[in-house]
Amino acid sequence: MIQAKQELLAALRAAVAELGAEVPAQLSFESPKQASHGDLAVTAAMALAKSLKKNPRELAQQLVQALQAQPAVQRWVQAVEIAGPGFINLRLSPAAKQQVIAEVRAGGEAFGRKAGNGQRVMVEFVSANPTGPLHVGHGRQAALGDSICNLFESQGWQVTREFYYNDAGVQIGTLAASTQARLQGLQPGDAEWPEAAYNGDYIADIAADFKAGKTVTADDRAFTASGDPADIDSIRQFAVAYLRHEQDLDLQAFGVRFDNYFLESSLYTTGKVQETVQRLIDADKTFEEGGALWLRSTDYGDDKDRVMRKSDGTFTYFVPDVAYHINKWERGFTKVVNIQGSDHHGTIARVRAGLQAAHVGIPQGYPDYVLHKMVTVMRGGQEVKISKRAGSYVTLRDLIDWTSRDAVRFFLISRKADTEFVFDVDLALKHSDENPVFYVQYAHARICSVLAQYGQDVPADADLALLTAPTELALMMKLAEFPTVLERAAADLAPHDIAFYLRDVAAAFHSYYAAERFLVEDAALAGARMALLSATRQVLRNALAMLGVSAPESMQRAEEVAPATVQP
Numbered sequence: 001m002i003q004a005k006q007e008l009l010a011a012l013r014a015a016v017a018e019l020g021a022e023v024p025a026q027l028s029f030e031s032p033k034q035a036s037h038g039d040l041a042v043t044a045a046m047a048l049a050k051s052l053k054k055n056p057r058e059l060a061q062q063l064v065q066a067l068q069a070q071p072a073v074q075r076w077v078q079a080v081e082i083a084g085p086g087f088i089n090l091r092l093s094p095a096a097k098q099q100v101i102a103e104v105r106a107g108g109e110a111f112g113r114k115a116g117n118g119q120r121v122m123v124e125f126v127s128a129n130p131t132g133p134l135h136v137g138h139g140r141q142a143a144l145g146d147s148i149c150n151l152f153e154s155q156g157w158q159v160t161r162e163f164y165y166n167d168a169g170v171q172i173g174t175l176a177a178s179t180q181a182r183l184q185g186l187q188p189g190d191a192e193w194p195e196a197a198y199n200g201d202y203i204a205d206i207a208a209d210f211k212a213g214k215t216v217t218a219d220d221r222a223f224t225a226s227g228d229p230a231d232i233d234s235i236r237q238f239a240v241a242y243l244r245h246e247q248d249l250d251l252q253a254f255g256v257r258f259d260n261y262f263l264e265s266s267l268y269t270t271g272k273v274q275e276t277v278q279r280l281i282d283a284d285k286t287f288e289e290g291g292a293l294w295l296r297s298t299d300y301g302d303d304k305d306r307v308m309r310k311s312d313g314t315f316t317y318f319v320p321d322v323a324y325h326i327n328k329w330e331r332g333f334t335k336v337v338n339i340q341g342s343d344h345h346g347t348i349a350r351v352r353a354g355l356q357a358a359h360v361g362i363p364q365g366y367p368d369y370v371l372h373k374m375v376t377v378m379r380g381g382q383e384v385k386i387s388k389r390a391g392s393y394v395t396l397r398d399l400i401d402w403t404s405r406d407a408v409r410f411f412l413i414s415r416k417a418d419t420e421f422v423f424d425v426d427l428a429l430k431h432s433d434e435n436p437v438f439y440v441q442y443a444h445a446r447i448c449s450v451l452a453q454y455g456q457d458v459p460a461d462a463d464l465a466l467l468t469a470p471t472e473l474a475l476m477m478k479l480a481e482f483p484t485v486l487e488r489a490a491a492d493l494a495p496h497d498i499a500f501y502l503r504d505v506a507a508a509f510h511s512y513y514a515a516e517r518f519l520v521e522d523a524a525l526a527g528a529r530m531a532l533l534s535a536t537r538q539v540l541r542n543a544l545a546m547l548g549v550s551a552p553e554s555m556q557r558a559e560e561v562a563p564a565t566v567q568p
Contacts, residue, residue, distance in 0.1 A: 001092075001096055001097055001098075001099045001100035001103065001476065001477075001480040002099075002100065002103050002480065002483060003099060003103070004072075004075075004076045004092070004096040004099055005029065005040075005480070007072035007075075007076065008029070008040070008072050008073065008076055008077070008090070009027070009028065009029065010072065011067060011070035011071075011072040011073050012027060012029075012042060012044070012067065013027060014066075014070060015063055015066035015067045015069075015070060016044055016048070016063065016066075018066045019048070019052065019059070019062055019063060019066060020052070021048045021051065021052055022051075024044070024047065024048075027044060029041065029042065029090075030042075030043060031481075032089055035474070037083065037089050038079075038081065038089030038090055038091045039089075039090060039091055039092040039097075039477060040089070040090040040092065041087055041088070041089055041090075042063070042087070042088035042089075042090070043086075043087060043088075044063065044088075045057070045059040045060035045063050045086040045087075045088060046060075046085060046086045046087075049086065056085050056086030057082065057085060057086045059086065060082045060086040060087070060088050061082060063088060064080050064082060064088060067080060067088075068080060073090075075093075076092060076093055076095070076096040077090050077091065077092060077093065077096075078091045078092060078093045078094075079091040094465070094467070094468050094473060095465070097473050097476040097477055097480070098464040098465065098467055098476060099464075100476050100479050100480040100535065101462075101464055101467075101476065101479075101531050101532055101535045102464070104479060104535035104538050104539060105458075105531065105534060105535055105538070107538075108538060109538075109541070109542060109545075111482065111483075111538060111539065111542055112154065112482045112483040112486045112539075112542055113154045113155075113156075113486070114154065114155050114156040114487075115156055116156045116158070117155070117156035117157060118156075118158075119156070119157050119158065119335065120157070120158045120159075120160065120332060120333055120334070120335065121152050121157045121158070121159055121160070121333065121335040121336070121337065122159075122160045122162055122328055122331075122333040122335070122336045122337070123145055123148055123149050123152070123159060123160070123161055123162070123336075123337045123339065124145075124162045124163070124164055124336070124337070124338050124339065125141050125142065125144065125145025125146070125148075125161070125163075125338075125339035126138055126141050126142050126145065126163055126251070126256075126258075126339075127141075127163055127164040127165055127340070128165060128247060129165050129166045129171050129172070130165055130167065130172075130175075130239075130240045130243040130244045130247065131171045131172065131174070131175045131198065131243065132198060132200060132202065132243065133200075133202060133243075133246060133247075133250065133395040133396070133397065134247055134250045134251070134395060134396040134397070135393040135394065135395055135396065136374075136375045136377060136393070136394050136395070136396060136399060136423065137341055137372075137374050137375060138250075138396055139254065139375070139396035139399060139408060139412055140372050140374075140375055140412045140417075140421070141339050141340070141341070141372060142251065142254055142256045142396070143254075143408070143409050143412040143413045143495075143547075143548070144339050144370060144372060144412070144413065144417055144495060145161070145256075145339040146161075146255075146256045146548055147413055147495035147498070147546060147547050147548065148337060148339070148370070148490075148493055148495055149161055150495075150545070150546045150547075150548070151486065151489050151490035151495060151498075151546060152490055154486050154490065154546065155486070155487060155490045157335075160259045160260060160333070161257065161258045161259045161260070162258065162259065162260045162261075162262055163258045163260070163261045163262070164261075164262045164263075164264065164324065165244075165261070165262075165263065165264065166264045166265075167240055167263045167264060167265050168264065168265045168268075169264075172236060172240060173236070174194075174196050174197065174198065175198060175236070175239050175240070175243075176232055176235045176236035176239055177194055177196075177197060177232075178194065178197040178198045178203050179203055179206050179207050179210065179235050179238075179239050180207075180229060180232060180235050181193060181194055181197055182203050182204050182206075182207035183207045183210065183211060183229035183235070184229060187204070199392065200392065202243075202246070206238070206239050206242050206243070209225065209238075209242065210225040210227065210234075210235060210238050210239070210242075211225075211227055211229070212225070212227070213225050213226070213227040216238065216241045216242045216245045217241070217245060218241055218244035218245040218247075218248050219244070219248050219258070219261060220244065220261040220263075221240075221241050221244060222241065223237045223238050223240075223241040224238075225238040226238075249397075250395075250396050250397055253396075253397065253400055253405065254396060254400065254405060254408070254409070255405060255409070255548050256548070262324070264320055264324070267320045267323045267324060267327070268320070272323040272324075272326070272327060273315060273319060273320050273323045275323070276319065276322055276323040276326060276354075276358060277293070277308060277309070277315075277319065279358045279359070279360070280295060280308070280354065280357050280358060281293075283357055283358065283359050285299065285357035286308065287305075290311065291311035292307045292308075292309060292310055292311050293307070293308045293309035294306065294307055294308060295307075295308050295350070295353065295354060295357065296357070297349065297350050297353035297354070297357075299353070299357070300349075300352065300353035300356045300357065301349060301353070302349040302350055302353050303349070306318065306350045306353075317347075318347050318350045318351055318354065319354075321347065321351050321354075322351055322354035322355060322358065325351060325355055325362075325366070325367060326355065326358060326360055326362070328367070329355075329360060329361075329362050329366070330360075335368075336366065336367035336368065337367065337368045337369070337370060337493060338367050338368070338369050338370070339369075339370045339372070339417075340369065340370075340371055340372075341371065341372060341373075341374065342371045342372060342373050342374075342418065344369075344371060345371055348369055352364070352365070352366070368493065370417050370493050371417065371418060372417040372418065373417070373418060373419060373420045373421070374420070375412065375420075375421050375422075375423050376420070376421070376422045376423065377394045377399070377422075377423045377425065378422055378423065378424045378425065378426070379402070379424075379425040379426065380425075380426065381426075384425075396408070399423065399425070402425050402428075402429075403425060403428040403429060404428075406437055406441070406549045406550055407428040407429075407435075407437050408423075408428075409547055409548050409549050410436065410437035410440075410499060410547060410549050411423055411428060411436075411437065413495050413496055413498075413499050413547050414436060414496060414499040414500075415496055416494070416496050417496070431555070436499070436503055437549065438555070439503065439506050439510075440502045440503060440505075440506045440540065440544070441544075441549075441550075441551065441552055441555060442506075442555055443505070443506035443509045443510060443536075443540060444537060444540045444541065444544075444551045444552065444553075445552055445553060445554050445555045446509075446510075446513060447509070447533045447534075447536060447537040447540075448537065448553040448554065449554070450518050450519070450530075450533055451530060451533060451534065451537070453519060454518075454519060454526070454530050458527065458530045458531050458534045459527040459530070459531065462524075462527045462528045462530070462531035463524050463527070463528050464528055464531065464532075466524060466525050466528040467528050467529070467532055469512075469515065469516055470515075471508070471511050471512040471515045471516060472512060472516070472529075472532060474508055474511070474512075475505075475508040475509060475511075475512050475532065475536060476532065478504055478505050478508045479505070479535060479536060479539050481501070482501070482539050482542070482543065485497060485498065485501045485543075486498075486546070489546075495546065495547065498543055498546045498547055499547065501543060502540065502543050502544065502547075505536065505539060505540060505543070506540070509536055516529070518530070518533065537551075
């Protein structure tokens with residue numbers, strides 16, 4: 001059907017040109033709001049009516065006549081109808097819909113994917129400071145970032161996954177002081193316990209391993225503890241390495257990898273922060289007031305000018321961010337996406353202002369941002385607020401341990417990033433249609449069960465013309481949407497669209513499963529239906545892979561899956 005749609009789009013372009021109109025660059029088909037209206041909708045008549053000075057419905061009639069003369073329309077379209085003020089609805093022939101089965105089976109894992117486009121993109125996500133375990137918010141970032149990377153890769157981009165973290169500053173100092181307090185025998189609640197200290201049990205674990213002189217290894221560093229409670233520098237380095245190792249374990253459990261780790265401290269040690277500040281001064285985009293250095297960020301749309309260097313000589317946190325993004329640009333990443341919490345909203349304008357003011361050739365709107373809201377965790381009908389291990393929040397590891405990696409990834413990606421989300425642990429454990437990840441994986445497992453019962457290879461030359469049942473045609477239409485869904489989800493940085501699509505495919509399959517028998521005596525019909533099931537299984541696998549979710553061949557409730565009915 002992909003080929004049929006391409007041929008029909010070329011026919012539409014030719015028909016529009018016949019009317020003497022300039023063919024719009026973005027000319028495309030739309031999906032009718034109601035399936036009963038047809039399979040493809042054309043709105044070109046209404047879009048072109050003004051420029052051609054014609055009534056939209058009259059123009060639609062002329063466009064229909066031009067379309068019907070096109071060989072592709074004669075081959076693939078069963079009916080053409082005009083609706084409302086000038087909508088044109090196309091009803092595809094069964095042959096056009098059946099075509100997608102062969103396309104999916106030929107494409108396999110590559111179905112829906114595009115060839116390499118030679119372009120590079122960096123996606124920065126998680127970027128958690130090494131001061132504690134990864135929390136649920138970091139989990140949402142990890143699920144979003146990794147899925148967006150997968151989507152970019154599906155569209156032919158070369159993707160670099162980067163993790164940026166602050167390995168210095170006040171928070172790291174607090175981490176070291178908290179660990180030292182534990183080494184001195186103090187604990188939360190003691191009168192001498194530092195007021196700003198981290199209270200989680202993980203601090204006690206760090207202190208115990210430091211005292212034992214252990215060596216910890218993370219993806220980007222290794223360090224051996226001195227064991228001396230007075231050696232604050234060793235405590236700091238050991239604690240950072242320890243928590244980086246813990247974060248690595250969390251990310252491995254979540255199935256997320258990174259290509260590069262970037263340290264904020266390197267921006268200072270290499271002189272990048274000072275170099276950036278000097279660029280802004282030389283560009284006459286700064287001024288001094290009250291002993292502080294300010295950026296004229298209002299020149300670039302910010303609501304007020306921003307302090308860069310405070311009166312005590314330290315830089316505000318957005319200054320290294322500007323230096324960091326100049327570094328990204330200098331590394332050749334002309335496309336950059338940052339996944340961050342919604343609390344970073346206020347930094348976008350000032351970072352972009354700094355990049356423009358630096359005059360290094362960076363375009364406006366660089367970088368792109370995906371901001372996500374936090375997650376509320378419910379368990380047993382009650383909000384879960386505290387993890388004993390973390391001390392103040394629910395960790396990513398908690399969620400994975402309570403449910404599964406698949407459930408956590410699917411759930412955290414199932415809503416738009418900028419919407420609040422309630423993670424219901426009890427729902428994630430349900431083996432029912434209410435649980436969306438179970439619903440989708442159950443569809444895949446059901447297909448695997450039927451194909452196993454079939455007991456032979458799906459015929460390569462299956463007679464697809466036999467697939468004319470309404471539920472079959474509806475399922476084929478849904479499979480054919482996958483390449484477009486992938487393309488749009490990547491362009492919109494919207495992996496939740498894949499989760500919605502998966503539920504739609506699963507629903508179409510479950511409807512088909514309920515309506516038709518598969519292992520029928522008619523060998524040709526059985527073979528054709530196995531071909532459709534095989535294609536559906538492949539699309540489910542491909543789409544689940546975009547979210548980093550597995551496609552199991554059986555479920556825990558496998559014994560409850562009704563076997564495919566064999567027609568007597």
